[in-house]
Amino acid sequence: MSLDRRHFLSVSASMIGALVAGVALPFRLLAQQARPEAGFAATDLASAYAALGGNPEPSNDIVFTSPEIAENGAVVPVSVVSNIAGTTKISILVEKNPNPLTAVFYIAEGTEPSIQTRVKVAQTCNLYAVVEANGKLFSASRETKVTLGGCGG
Amino acid sequence: MASPMRIRATMMNGATEVKVLMSHPMETGQRKDSSGALVPVHHIKDVVAKHNDKVVLQAEWGAAVSQNPFLQFKFSGGAAGDTVSVTWNDNKGETRTDQVTLR
Numbered sequence: 001m002s003l004d005r006r007h008f009l010s011v012s013a014s015m016i017g018a019l020v021a022g023v024a025l026p027f028r029l030l031a032q033q034a035r036p037e038a039g040f041a042a043t044d045l046a047s048a049y050a051a052l053g054g055n056p057e058p059s060n061d062i063v064f065t066s067p068e069i070a071e072n073g074a075v076v077p078v079s080v081v082s083n084i085a086g087t088t089k090i091s092i093l094v095e096k097n098p099n100p101l102t103a104v105f106y107i108a109e110g111t112e113p114s115i116q117t118r119v120k121v122a123q124t125c126n127l128y129a130v131v132e133a134n135g136k137l138f139s140a141s142r143e144t145k146v147t148l149g150g151c152g153g
Numbered sequence: 154m155a156s157p158m159r160i161r162a163t164m165m166n167g168a169t170e171v172k173v174l175m176s177h178p179m180e181t182g183q184r185k186d187s188s189g190a191l192v193p194v195h196h197i198k199d200v201v202a203k204h205n206d207k208v209v210l211q212a213e214w215g216a217a218v219s220q221n222p223f224l225q226f227k228f229s230g231g232a233a234g235d236t237v238s239v240t241w242n243d244n245k246g247e248t249r250t251d252q253v254t255l256r
Binding site: 074094 | 228
């Protein structure tokens with residue numbers, strides 16, 4: 001008896017969920033749920049932030065490392081370590097790239113919110129690390145000077 | 154895409170540090186080849202890293218991640234005999250998975 005009721009409840013809950021999801025997920029929200037395609041296509045920082053969910057507030061609890069001067073803009077090592085509890089997402093943006101949003105990392109439970117990678121930086125500008133923790137957005141930034149542009153141009 | 158990823162997974166203090174070097178041109182679509190034509194966009198779009206069957210990291214990338222992408226991250230746990238696998242998919246529908254066994 002209790003098994004039937006549980007089953008019925010779970011089926012109806014998922015049906016209601018699907019209904020709500022179908023109705024209440026218009027384009028913008030859908031973009032946030034799935035791959036932030038719109039974010040990667042954004043050509044300016046403000047639109048990229050919007051696609052990530054809003055403007056982040058600066059935080060001293062993000063350790064963001066990038067070279068002060070990058071000799072080769074095609075290969076700029078960056079490191080983001082978030083000391084903010086509950087970090088679930090780390091994004092890297094390069095302000096003056098044609099498309100600022102460069103990478104988004106989803107941190108699973110049990111994984112350290114620490115990412116090291118290499119990105120292309122087209123010209124001297126600010127790099128931003130945006131951390132999402134408990135639904136809120138935080139950021140840290142560093143200026144990286146580039147002597148040889150990173151887009152092959 | 155023929156070249157396998159180089160994955161190094163090292164266990165340390167109850168965690169496993171993973172370093173991956175992927176082989177991919179990561180073309181932004183802005184570069185011109187020797188004949189002056191634009192080289193079309195070709196880059197990894199997403200990456201999934203797993204420890205045994207558990208997803209430990211997912212990433213979505215634009216074209217501005219450097220060519221032959223390097224990625225380093227760390228997750229807690231990991232014991233000898235476990236597998237760490239990394240899969241990427243690119244914008245042309247190509248995909249590659251490589252894995253290592255911890256020891």
